[in-house]
Amino acid sequence: MPTISKKGQLMPESPIRKLVPFAEQAVKNGKHIYHLNIGQPDIKTPEVALKAVKENDVEILSYSRSEGSETYRNKLANYYSKHNISVSNKDIVVTTGASEAIAFIFGSIMDVDDEVIICEPFYANYIAFATAASVKVVPIISSIEDNFALPAIEEFEKLITPRTKAIMICNPGNPTGCLYSEEEIRQLADIVKRHDLFLISDEVYREFTYDGHSHFSILELDGLDEHTIMIDSVSKRYSMCGARVGCLVTRNETIRHTVLKFAQARLSPPTYAQIASEAALETPSSYFEEIKDIYITRRDTLIAELNKIEGVKVVTPKGAFYCIAELPIKNADNFAQWLLEHFHLDNETVMVAPASGFYSSEGIGKNQIRIAYVLNKESLVKAANIIKEALKVYKD
Structure with missing residues (x-):
């Protein structure tokens, strides 16, 4: 068959979206997923x-x-x-x-x-x-x-x-x-x-x-x-x-x-x-003040919960609604897929974005994940607890 371009071969997969088939299968299997993988706010559009x-x-x-x-x-x-x-x-x-x-x-x-x-x-x-x-x-x-x-x-x-x-x-x-x-x-x-x-x-x-x-x-x-x-x-x-x-x-x-x-x-x-x-553009400034308060609460909740997990390292963000967490594992890509395919806590699991896809340097960020804190406070607490319990049983 005719070959595709070198450029097409070099085009990377999205680290955010490549796990979607596994998430879809997890849902078909009856699992509820906390989506921490993508920056899609749950805030209502003005x-x-x-x-x-x-x-x-x-x-x-x-x-x-x-x-x-x-x-x-x-x-x-x-x-x-x-x-x-x-x-x-x-x-x-x-x-x-x-x-x-x-x-x-x-x-x-x-x-x-x-x-x-x-x-x-x-x-x-x-x-x-x-x-x-x-x-x-x-x-x-x-x-x-x-x-x-x-x-x-x-x-x-x-x-x-x-x-x-x-x-x-x-x-x-x-x-x-x-x-x-x-x-x-x-x-x-x-x-x-x-x-x-x-x-x-x-x-x-x-x-x-x-x-x-x-x-x-x-x-x-x-x-x-x-x-x-x-x-x-x-x-x-x-x-x-x-x-x-x-x-x-x-x-x-x-x-x-x-x-x-x-x-x-x-x-x-x-x-x-x-x-x-x-x-x-006619949205009042109060809209952003309310949203900032929501994100600050979510950020503080997530960081506090992650800091309770042994071996996890995380930096408190000063802006946006993401953080990078370093986990006590070797390969976050495998861990993220395993969470969707093989792990659940009371039939719930978490979808995260492996951080290696956010680096172009080979081998960097392999044990890190990106978390988008775009869910409500209660969901973030549950999601962090799922990660905590998953790390106790996960084997690289």
Whole structure:
């Protein structure tokens, strides 16, 4: 038979979704599963967004502009101004989720075998987008022992080559929940300016920062307009993962012009979802304060329960709604599958995401899992207890 491409062979499986068949079988076998594996909040989508779709008077569901509707981009610019980010609607390109924004950026600024430096562990699909663009991810490892803090700038310097085009971060971080400070962002700004690189920041969790910490965007930096590209999405902010609406924001006109060519090739982002996303911007700030309180309670509950388990190491996240837990086992991929296939406690089990898929360095993170604390407090307590009891009987 004809062969598939090398790129297709290299495309990684999702560490988040590859266990779905085992979970489906577990459900068929009568088990209840606590889903800690995926960042799908159980928070209700703002009613104003749902109402905008249900009650709109659209008679022809037509294409929007390739860069997104002008009214939505105007309102996005106003939203960003409230977060100390001064941009106009022309600085914004609406995309089909943050995923498409990443793909457009890689396609616009990098050629085959160019390099992007990314702190690992990182969002697993970064590897997939890099593979699709024939771009090389150069990892710089952050450690659970250092609370996944930004590695020393000297370590970044060591990795820069003539093929390096960008440094990419996620802030707050998925999968670690790490939040980079303004000082750390400014250190990155210095290095990208010195080496004439791009600084890409995935900021989809900007609303979710805890314990008095605040988010500092790369677009708040002065003198970096030609270097900075920000990625955003409505998925987590408004619990609208299924809308598939994101955007990229940059003041670099050349990048925007190039990205727009990719956007034109796919015609336009989804019209109904833009209607919902535009309406969601009317959500009152109290919505986020309530959600932050919920996530803080969930985070504190989960971390407290995990800390009760012998041999487990975990860092308290400062943002987003994920944490990485290191387990007293050798292979978390096997453990995660075993939980679904062979273990239950009162006919209940847990689905987690093995953390090895969030690393590109071989052999790193094999004994770690990512947990999304998107379930209610009671469910998190039960899920942590299942992990505790499972570890007592699991054999590598």
